[in-house]
Amino acid sequence: MGQKGFTLIEMLIVLLVISILLLVTIPNVTKHNSLINEKGCEALVKMVESQVQAYEIEKAKKPASISELQTGGYLDAEKAPVCPNGNSISVVDGIVSVSAGTNVSE
Numbered sequence: 001m002g003q004k005g006f007t008l009i010e011m012l013i014v015l016l017v018i019s020i021l022l023l024v025t026i027p028n029v030t031k032h033n034s035l036i037n038e039k040g041c042e043a044l045v046k047m048v049e050s051q052v053q054a055y056e057i058e059k060a061k062k063p064a065s066i067s068e069l070q071t072g073g074y075l076d077a078e079k080a081p082v083c084p085n086g087n088s089i090s091v092v093d094g095i096v097s098v099s100a101g102t103n104v105s106e
Contacts, residue, residue, distance in 0.1 A: 034085070041083035041098065048081055048089055049096050062094025 006014075051074040055063045059072075069075045069091065081089045087098050 037083070037085035041085055041087060044081055044083055045089060045096055045098060048075070048091065051075055052091060052094055052096060056094065063091055064093060066091045 048069075051069055052063060055069060055072060055074050063069050063072075063074075066075065066080050066089070070077045070080070075081060083089065083098065087100050090097055090099060
């Protein structure tokens, strides 16, 4: 009788190939994820810097803190800007900086 189907060896070879493909792709995905978070943080810093410049143009002075930008309507009043990687963004005398760690309210 000529039964059709896969042998155990063929199934093991397929599983081996799939396992190797997973081992190759997973580290690449995580590497790109951290790169995406870094780029997102850079973009957020540039956005806050542009809001600092807008504040300075309209008010003729630099904002002392993030809270001034929030109360003036330049940034979301509900929450301080936080990078995708968890770093918090702060403004001190018009200078935007990024600090590692969790969000610190000002």
